[in-house]
Amino acid sequence: MNIVVFIKQVVATTNVKLDPETGTMIRDGVECILNPFDEYAVEEALRIKEKMGGKVTVVTMGPPQAKEIIRKTIGMGVDEGILISDRALAGSDTWATAYTLSQVLKKIGDYQLVITGKQAVDGDTAQVGPEVAACEGLPMIAWVRKIEEISETSIRAERLMEDGYDVLESPLPALISVVKEINEPRLESLRGKMKAKKYEPKVWGVADMPGFDVAQVGLKGSPTKVFKTFTPKRQYKGEMIAGDAAQAAATLVGKIKEMNIV
């Protein structure tokens, strides 16, 4: 079973700082991490490989620094990493990203399963997975919390819904996106870390993908644009309620009743 996992480097949420003047994000010197959901995606791929054999390839589209997250996954046991990096891709929205990743899949060719994280915690869109599936005409199971069964030709998995879960069966190749509940990601092994240190991922530009249409990507090819960004205005009343437990509870319950919701 050959598995492709899409991973993304993101700014750790705890490090998001805004320039108070411009309201834009300060990116200089901030720590970047492997998108948390993608860690579950990598872990699940490794577990399937351990059971069934085959190869796990991670792919990320991003700047040269994104090699770091590829190395992290190599440390976890991934076989191969590909970095998609090209000036032409700068400013790509989810469509343009998905188009690019679908072209990567075309070039890789021999795969049975594609795994993405539920969403990247920077943009929080959760759109790239389904859009890749659409571009490649792959069946998709979103929000997978458990793979019940998998063979070389089919998968049976649980899709997390608001009120429970659905069980789906699909032929392979297919694309799945995973949620946190699916597993507990491993740490990098010592041997893996040694290997990762020396590991140089493949780097592909748009010219390395036959038939790539540059008009589909970058700022120009992206159908959506950011019109403006701003810091959320929060108007918390922020009232502290004093008194011992009984008094405080009484005051609070009084306020709740005034809201006429209960």
Next chain:
Amino acid sequence: MNTDDYKNVWIYAEQRAGKLSTVSYELLGAGRKLADDLGQQLVAILLGSNMRAAADELIAYGADKVYYMDSPALEKFADEPYARVLTDLVKEHKPAIVLAGATAIGRSFIPRVAAELRTGMTADCTGLDIDPEKKILLGTRPAYGGNIMATIICEEKRPQMATVRHKVMKPLEKDDSRKGEVMEKSIVESELTIRAKVVDIIKEMEDTCNIAEADIIVTGGRGVGCKENFALVHDLAAAIGGAVGASRAVVDAGWVPYSHQVGQTGKTVCPKIYFALGVSGAIQHLAGMQSSDVIIAVNNNPDAEIFKVATYGIVGNLNEVVPEMIKQLKNGA
């Protein structure tokens, strides 16, 4: 593409097990305003089986027209047939805007439709407006765990597509005298490709316990102390008619299943009242709940971050405060 050829505001009326989801009504409320701003029609798209009565309901809640696509193959949600049917409808009727709920269903198949139409899409909007000059959709959404708000536009492609966070938009009052048109069409199953098939549906929660839909959420954090003590959280939820939420610390400790987790790696919620009991207020937790209308925090540490976002805060031991709250709620009933 001539964008002027595209007219009307569409909402995808989500259903599960033949019942309209609450987000469908909220979308009608939001869509009605956009359609009126544009001077165009509001159209609801309903995919399902044996749901004719629901189509009339959509009119009563604000739609001018409903396209009801009926087929046993559309009874349960699967990405491929849903995407196919909606994509074909869009190609045929050319709407300017297509909205859907930012739910498990909407966020799964709506991007697929957008990609098939090769148009732009904005996820999980908490604000929708029409630009008064350009008459385009301004979709405002939180990013970076709610640290930044971004307004996204799609100027040159149509339709402009977006998913909308539930509980943010307000439904209209039901009005049975509203007139509208229901266009019903049956879809032949054999014309649809369905590879990823639903073979089972397991409902683990009643709607009242479903944190995505609940008006009131009572969340317990690590400060609750232990699994046994979590009964206190359930008791308050029961007393006030709310659903039970949890911080990640509590889920990781195995006190509560993952489906209750609120936050960046869990669910994003927006209830009318959110109780945070023994929750420190880590940024990843805030990402999932800070847009709640009223936030009530109980924490024994006066410096806890959660107090910075709380509408009402009580510094105290939750083991003492919460039983008093339950008592008071029951007294007044």
